[in-house]
Amino acid sequence: MTIFSGLRGITRGLLADNKGPWGPSGGGDEPPPSDPPGGPSGPWGETPRRRGRPKLVSTGETVSLDEFIRRRFDRFGGGGGLPGRSGSLILWAIVGLVVLWLLFTSFHSIAPGQRGVVTRFGRYSSTLGPGVTLTLPSPIDRVKKIDVENIRSIDLGSASTEDLMLTGDSNLIDIAYSVRWNIRTPELYLFELAQPDDTIRQVAESTMRAVVAQVSLNDAMGDKRGLIEAQVADNMQRILDGYRSGVQIQGIAIKQADPPDAVNDAFKQVTAAQQDAQSYINQARAYALQLSAKSQGEATSFDKVYEQYKLAPDVTRRRMYYETMEQVLSKVDKTIIEAPGVTPYLPLPQVQKTVKEPAQ
Amino acid sequence: MTDYVRRHPILTAILAVLVLTLVLSSFPIVPETKQAVVVRFGKPIRILNSYNPRHPIGGPGAGITYRLPVADQIVWIDKRVLDVDMQRQQVLSTDQRRLEVDAFARYRIVNPLLMFIRARSEQQLQEQLKPILGSEVRNELGKRPFAALLSPERQGVMENVRTGLNKIASQYGAQIIDVRIKKTDLPDGAPLDSAFERMRTARLQEARSIRAQGNKTAQIIQAEADAEASRTYAASFGKDPQFYDFYRAMQSYRSTFIGDAQNKPAPTTIVLSPQNDYLKEFTGRPR
Numbered sequence: 311m312t313i314f315s316g317l318r319g320i321t322r323g324l325l326a327d328n329k330g331p332w333g334p335s336g337g338g339d340e341p342p343p344s345d346p347p348g349g350p351s352g353p354w355g356e357t358p359r360r361r362g363r364p365k366l367v368s369t370g371e372t373v374s375l376d377e378f379i380r381r382r383f384d385r386f387g388g389g390g391g392l393p394g395r396s397g398s399l400i401l402w403a404i405v406g407l408v409v410l411w412l413l414f415t416s417f418h419s420i421a422p423g424q425r426g427v428v429t430r431f432g433r434y435s436s437t438l439g440p441g442v443t444l445t446l447p448s449p450i451d452r453v454k455k456i457d458v459e460n461i462r463s464i465d466l467g468s469a470s471t472e473d474l475m476l477t478g479d480s481n482l483i484d485i486a487y488s489v490r491w492n493i494r495t496p497e498l499y500l501f502e503l504a505q506p507d508d509t510i511r512q513v514a515e516s517t518m519r520a521v522v523a524q525v526s527l528n529d530a531m532g533d534k535r536g537l538i539e540a541q542v543a544d545n546m547q548r549i550l551d552g553y554r555s556g557v558q559i560q561g562i563a564i565k566q567a568d569p570p571d572a573v574n575d576a577f578k579q580v581t582a583a584q585q586d587a588q589s590y591i592n593q594a595r596a597y598a599l600q601l602s603a604k605s606q607g608e609a610t611s612f613d614k615v616y617e618q619y620k621l622a623p624d625v626t627r628r629r630m631y632y633e634t635m636e637q638v639l640s641k642v643d644k645t646i647i648e649a650p651g652v653t654p655y656l657p658l659p660q661v662q663k664t665v666k667e668p669a670q
Numbered sequence: 671m672t673d674y675v676r677r678h679p680i681l682t683a684i685l686a687v688l689v690l691t692l693v694l695s696s697f698p699i700v701p702e703t704k705q706a707v708v709v710r711f712g713k714p715i716r717i718l719n720s721y722n723p724r725h726p727i728g729g730p731g732a733g734i735t736y737r738l739p740v741a742d743q744i745v746w747i748d749k750r751v752l753d754v755d756m757q758r759q760q761v762l763s764t765d766q767r768r769l770e771v772d773a774f775a776r777y778r779i780v781n782p783l784l785m786f787i788r789a790r791s792e793q794q795l796q797e798q799l800k801p802i803l804g805s806e807v808r809n810e811l812g813k814r815p816f817a818a819l820l821s822p823e824r825q826g827v828m829e830n831v832r833t834g835l836n837k838i839a840s841q842y843g844a845q846i847i848d849v850r851i852k853k854t855d856l857p858d859g860a861p862l863d864s865a866f867e868r869m870r871t872a873r874l875q876e877a878r879s880i881r882a883q884g885n886k887t888a889q890i891i892q893a894e895a896d897a898e899a900s901r902t903y904a905a906s907f908g909k910d911p912q913f914y915d916f917y918r919a920m921q922s923y924r925s926t927f928i929g930d931a932q933n934k935p936a937p938t939t940i941v942l943s944p945q946n947d948y949l950k951e952f953t954g955r956p957r
Contacts, residue, residue: 432699433733476854480816481869482862497727501702504750512753512774516850523854527869553751553776553847572866576873583877587884594888598895605899609906612917619913627916634920635948638927643939646949 415448423459425496428452434497456496461560464489464511466518474570475519481527486566487539489514489546491559498556510550510557517545518562531567539564692739702732705782707745710738714783721749721780747782747792751847754796756803760857763816768861772853773807775799775835777844784843795842799835803849806834819854 419442420426426438428445429452438445438453445451467473467486474482491510493499503509521541525534539562547559569577619626675682700706706718719731737744756773763769777799779785779792789795810831811819819827828849836846856862907914929935942949 429702429732431734432701433731434702434728436728474855476856480865481872482856482865497702501727502750504748504752509751509753509776512852513850516774516852519851519853549848549850555751569869570866573869573873576870576877579877580873580880583880583884587880587887590881590884590888591891594891594895598891598898601895601899602902605902609902612906612914613909615917616910616913619910623913627913630917630920632948634923638923639940639948641928643937645939645941647941647943 412447415451416444416446418443418445418453418455420455423457424455425458426453426455427496427500429454434501437497454500456493456499458493458496461490461492464491464507464514466511466514467566472570475522477522477527477530478524479526482570483522483527483530484566484568484570485518485522485530485564487514487518487562487564489559490561490563491557493556494558495556498554500556502554502556506555506557509553509555510546513546513549514542514562517542517549521545527569531569535564535567538562695737695739697734697736698744699734700732702727703748703750704732705747705749705779706735707747707782707786708737709743709745709786710741714786715742717783718744719749720782721778745786747779747785749779751776751778752792752796753777754799754803756800756807758853759804759808761808761811761819763811763814763819765815767816768857769811769816769819770853770855770857771807771811771851772855773803773831773849773851775803775832775849776847777839778847779843780845781843784841786843788842795844798842799839799844802838803831803835806831807849807851810834 418426418438420438420440422440424440426443428435428438430446430450435451445453465486465488467484472484473486475485477483489510499506518538521538522530525538530538542562543559546562550557550559568574698706700719702719705720707714708716708718718735722729722731725731754775754777756771756775758770758772761769761771779795785792785795789798810827814827828851832846832849835849839846856865925933927935927938944952
């Protein structure tokens with residue numbers, strides 16, 4: 311109660327000072343007598359009187375703001391919780407507002423992954439971790455919440471547009487990549503860089519070009535990508551640390567590293583040539599396998615036969631001879647001619663026919 | 671007093687607001703991101719929150735301060751790292767090749783008073799630095815061959831540009847932190863086209879050489895296989911050349927006259943004489 315009455319005194323003082331303009335609109339009858347001494351207040355005093363009167367005509371001779379308030383309050387029935395005429399509704403409202411203000415600006419709930427940067431009259435004082443923290447109220451302490459865990463991503467270059475870079479062998483490459491970063495030190499991030507996002511973008515572009523300019527086109531398109539990514543991330547971090555940016559580079563991802571459209575056909579031909587070369591080699595390998603199998607097979611079968619042949623050379627030789635002749639001669643047309651010199655006169659195709667017909 | 675307030679509420683209110691503004695404006699707040707020069711009737715008298723590399727953030731400088739209302743003006747100057755972009759321009763290397771270059775510099779105003787006296791505003795300072803950056807870059811790159819612009823030596827080039835630019839920037843109370851080339855591109859038109867053409871021909875050459883290499887490897891594989899086979903044959907057949915001759919002849923007759931599943935020989939007629947070795951028993955004559 312004592313606190314409230316103290317506050318009441320203060321607020322009443324404030325009211326008399328600041329809410330002064332209410333006075334004339336409420337007590338429109340008062341100013342005129344005081345008009346002559348206060349020159350500038352003259353026009354002010356009159357206008358509200360004319361405007362205010364229709365509204366307040368019923369209360370007629372209201373003398374002061376407090377009394378006006380009291381009357382209205384009485385109409386609502388009762389003097390509220392506070393004794394006397396000062397327990398006014400407006401006072402309560404103002405007290406409530408101030409309390410709310412204090413509550414809202416002194417308690418800060420920082421989500422996990424956020425940090426609160428506190429400035430006291432503009433000067434950095436501390437960084438709040440996650441949780442609910444109490445600070446001085448607003449005009450003194452201000453808290454800016456910064457998301458530090460959230461990893462942001464900047465895309466540079468895109469699949470649709472060509473973003474050509476010169477490689478070390480002065481070829482051109484169309485590259486698209488993204489930079490992932492987060493805030494490591496929120497106060498540095500807030501206070502050290504004028505345009506943090508722009509800066510990161512420019513540094514990324516500059517670094518990527520510098521690194522790509524040191525590798526050959528084939529390396530940039532091929533297996534050195536990971537190396538390039540790591541190197542760019544490293545260099546970027548160093549440069550951004552030089553700016554005291556408070557930014558942590560999480561990584562670079564090269565999404566696309568292609569030859570420019572204008573020479574794409576030629577690059578496809580290289581791929582085609584690689585496949586051709588591979589197919590030549592595959593064919594040669596197949597031939598080699600086939601030949602090796604064939605030679606081994608033939609050699610082995612000769613060896614087997616030869617083993618038998620060695621046991622009985624003459625007989626085996628004759629047997630093989632007859633068997634072969636049998637097979638050969640049974641499948642072909644045969645003509646046996648007794649006398650030498652007849653051969654030319656025989657119409658051989660005819661002979662063949664006559665022999666074939668009975669067979670059918 | 672209260673009586674006066676009651677009788678002149680409007681006048682009092684105006685006075686109160688006036689006093690409040692006066693009081694508030696006498697105690698300006700210097701944020702961490704700004705430096706300030708307090709100017710009294712055009713004469714700088716104090717510098718607030720001046721950049722000092724040894725002072726961490728939150729050190730003395732920023733915060734609430736004071737000034738004489740009306741008499742003192744406060745000129746705000748950014749304390750953060752600022753950026754000046756060079757316009758894209760063509761650079762001619764010593765070997766007469768053109769390159770389109772895009773660069774940027776990062777700087778910080780370290781002497782706000784000097785900067786205020788010489789350049790008046792940040793905007794002006796930037797306008798001053800921009801053409802100088804351009805010409806420094808052009809001069810420095812123009813001293814080098816094309817290849818050097820792409821090489822790691824580029825870092826040294828940038829260091830030279832930085833020193834050159836810093837000399838001028840320090841006259842304005844600014845310090846160049848670094849200068850970087852953002853883009854080095856071939857200009858559109860003939861240079862770009864010829865680069866494309868060169869890439870294309872290089873690729874075609876590569877394609878051809880890949881094919882030739884493939885051919886070569888294939889031939890070597892085949893030759894090795896042939897050699898291997900012939901070694902196998904020789905090892906086996908060499909044991910008895912005469913028998914091999916006979917054996918192979920038999921195989922040959924078979925495949926010539928009978929063929930195999932895939933190869934049917936043309937119909938053959940064999941004319942034999944009774945003296946043939948095969949028919950020697952046929953005639954019944956004694957041996």
